Amino acid sequence: MKKNLFVTLLITALFSMNLMAQPVKKHGNLSVKGTQLIDQNGKITVLNGVSYGWHNWWPRFYNKESVKWLATDWKCSVVRAAMGVEPKGGYIDSPQSSKEKIEAVIQGAIASDIYVLIDWHSHSIKLPEAKAFFAEMATKYGKNPHIIYELFNEPVKDSWQQVKEYSVELIKTIRAIDPDNIILVGSPHWDQDINLVADDPIQGFSNIMYTCHFYAATHGQSLRDRCDYALKKGIPIFISESAGMEASGNGPINYSEWQKWIDWCSANNISLISWSISDKNETCAMVKPSASSLGNWKDEDMKESGIKTRELLRKQAEKDK
Numbered sequence: 001m002k003k004n005l006f007v008t009l010l011i012t013a014l015f016s017m018n019l020m021a022q023p024v025k026k027h028g029n030l031s032v033k034g035t036q037l038i039d040q041n042g043k044i045t046v047l048n049g050v051s052y053g054w055h056n057w058w059p060r061f062y063n064k065e066s067v068k069w070l071a072t073d074w075k076c077s078v079v080r081a082a083m084g085v086e087p088k089g090g091y092i093d094s095p096q097s098s099k100e101k102i103e104a105v106i107q108g109a110i111a112s113d114i115y116v117l118i119d120w121h122s123h124s125i126k127l128p129e130a131k132a133f134f135a136e137m138a139t140k141y142g143k144n145p146h147i148i149y150e151l152f153n154e155p156v157k158d159s160w161q162q163v164k165e166y167s168v169e170l171i172k173t174i175r176a177i178d179p180d181n182i183i184l185v186g187s188p189h190w191d192q193d194i195n196l197v198a199d200d201p202i203q204g205f206s207n208i209m210y211t212c213h214f215y216a217a218t219h220g221q222s223l224r225d226r227c228d229y230a231l232k233k234g235i236p237i238f239i240s241e242s243a244g245m246e247a248s249g250n251g252p253i254n255y256s257e258w259q260k261w262i263d264w265c266s267a268n269n270i271s272l273i274s275w276s277i278s279d280k281n282e283t284c285a286m287v288k289p290s291a292s293s294l295g296n297w298k299d300e301d302m303k304e305s306g307i308k309t310r311e312l313l314r315k316q317a318e319k320d321k
């Protein structure tokens with residue numbers, strides 16, 4: 001009996017340790033060295049997780065309980081709070097309620113000891129508004145190692161020169177308050193033209209990375225070639241949004257191409273975030289309308305892309321043990 005009790009206690013202890021993976025406790029303050037993300041011990045670090053859908057359309061998932069579920073059950077080491085900027089109910093329209101949603105996820109990530117991207121989820125330049133927002137976020141949260149700033153989800157029509165000027169203004173704003181947390185800079189044309197970034201990167205600031213987004217049924221080897229070109233030129237890449245289907249977010253998942261991206265990220269130690277936690281009737285939505293807003297999702301509440309993403313995240317978390 002005693003032996004059985006000991007074994008039971010040991011298993012319980014191991015199980016709860018597993019549930020309580022603490023990525024930020026382990027990796028702490030992040031920095032960028034060459035093309036790599038480095039942790040507090042100087043070791044190369046890779047973050048893996050999911051993006052919430054646009055906060056203005058899927059506000060119900062923006063709470064600390066769902067973050068906890070994603071951290072413990074899905075084994076995310078990072079989540080992305082995607083603050084819609086332009087649409088109705090977005091930041092321009094409704095700054096206070098927008099910040100409340102984003103901050104619920106930020107505070108949830110801090111409580112669950114995972115990293116969080118504060119994503120200005122916009123498709124055009126809104127410099128004064130972005131400056132005010134990031135200054136406030138840096139003041140409030142910049143001392144926490146958990147925080148990563150993402151300045152511009154996906155530029156669409158703006159040239160790299162315009163995106164670069166916008167980003168430099170925001171980097172200066174953030175750095176005046178927060179000297180060190182990672183800042184992610186968008187690349188033009190839905191985060192596809194990272195080759196243009198590579199030819200003319202931002203100079204004079206530390207802990208900057210650049211985002212590339214892929215949707216595997218649309219973007220294949222030619223985009224990986226651009227990424228390889230950028231890496232060769234010393235450009236640190238962070239994949240802050242990605243998925244297995246077409247760029248529309250819909251259509252069938254291309255599993256073989258998605259796997260090629262996953263293998264490419266793994267070979268190059270590139271952090272990877274999948275889109276998205278929402279319950280829309282499209283392929284990229286990871287859960288069904290039956291899914292609780294607070295997590296605790298069973299398999300029958302999850303869609304194909306959610307089940308596959310959770311499987312991937314659990315595997316990646318094993319590697320980080």
Ligand code: MG
Pocket residue numbers: 142143144178179180181
């Ligand atoms: Mg800081």
